[in-house]
Amino acid sequence: MTGGLVFHVVCRECPTESLRQSAAEAETLATAHASDTDHSVAVERIE
Numbered sequence: 001m002t003g004g005l006v007f008h009v010v011c012r013e014c015p016t017e018s019l020r021q022s023a024a025e026a027e028t029l030a031t032a033h034a035s036d037t038d039h040s041v042a043v044e045r046i047e
């Protein structure tokens, strides 16, 4: 369904980063990290 899309979750304020194949998962991860740490987290779609 996602056809090989990858979502790169990257924190702009610490070395935390992760790859997810689901937008929902990426968003959850980004939100959780931002909530836990008050960091600014970006989600980038990689095709």
Ligand SMILES: [Zn+2]
Pocket (backbone or CB within 6 Å): 011, 012, 013, 014, 015, 016, 033, 037, 039, 040
């Ligand atoms: Zn962080």
